[in-house]
Amino acid sequence: MYIGGSSNGRTTDFGSVYLGPIPSPPAKFQNSFFRQSLEIFMFQNIQIIRYILAGGIAVGSNLAILFIYVHYFHLWYLTSAIISFCFGVVISYLLQKFFVFKNYSKENIQKQFFNFFIFNLGMLGANTLLMYIFVDIIGIWYLWAQALAAAIGACVNYVYFNKVIFKKIQ
Numbered sequence: 001m002y003i004g005g006s007s008n009g010r011t012t013d014f015g016s017v018y019l020g021p022i023p024s025p026p027a028k029f030q031n032s033f034f035r036q037s038l039e040i041f042m043f044q045n046i047q048i049i050r051y052i053l054a055g056g057i058a059v060g061s062n063l064a065i066l067f068i069y070v071h072y073f074h075l076w077y078l079t080s081a082i083i084s085f086c087f088g089v090v091i092s093y094l095l096q097k098f099f100v101f102k103n104y105s106k107e108n109i110q111k112q113f114f115n116f117f118i119f120n121l122g123m124l125g126a127n128t129l130l131m132y133i134f135v136d137i138i139g140i141w142y143l144w145a146q147a148l149a150a151a152i153g154a155c156v157n158y159v160y161f162n163k164v165i166f167k168k169i170q
Contacts, residue, residue: 001108007071010166028060030150045164047100048158050099050100051096051100051120051154051158053099054092054095054096054099054100055092055150055154057091057095057156058091058092058095058146059088059150059154061084061087061088062085062087062088062091062150063143063146063147064082065080065084065086065087065088066081066084066143066146067081067143068149069083069084070142077131077142078128078131078132079140081126081127081131081146083126084126084146085120085124085128086124088130089116089117089120089124092139092157093113093116093117093122096116096161096165096166097112097166098115100161100166101161101162103166107129112165112166115165116161116165119164119165120159123153123156125156126153127146127150127153128154130145130148131145131149132151133145134148134149138166
């Protein structure tokens with residue numbers, strides 16, 4: 001393994017040094033039950049893992065936009081939540097379609113996005129209601145409230161996206 005660019009074992013102008021080969025894990029861990037179980041779990045649940053990753057990106061962008069609108073544009077948190085939710089829907093659609101469900105078909109893409117958008121309008125209503133309940137009634141900080149509402153919505157979304165919007169045509 002080299003750090004920098006040297007292959008001769010000496011440091012260079014960039015300070016690179018040869019550190020030797022990258023060690024492999026001990027033999028007792030290479031074929032361990034834990035490792036095999038982890039590989040089976042990841043193989044069987046790769047779509048869920050990708051969904052969680054894509055959802056994290058969409059929620060992160062949603063929270064960042066929400067924060068910017070509340071703190072820099074001084075909009076009311078519910079108005080900001082609606083705006084950030086709309087940005088999140090576009091980001092989510094692209095990630096869900098191409099990364100999570102591997103749906104590369106351009107056929108009926110307008111209809112697919114329209115169905116995705118209509119479903120998310122309903123989710124926007126649920127999200128806004130949950131935000132109001134969490135912030136104004138329960139007293140949770142608006143960013144935590146949005147993250148909690150997004151987590152609740154993610155469970156509903158996965159089932160609907162998988163079974164209706166991005167279903168595989170046999």
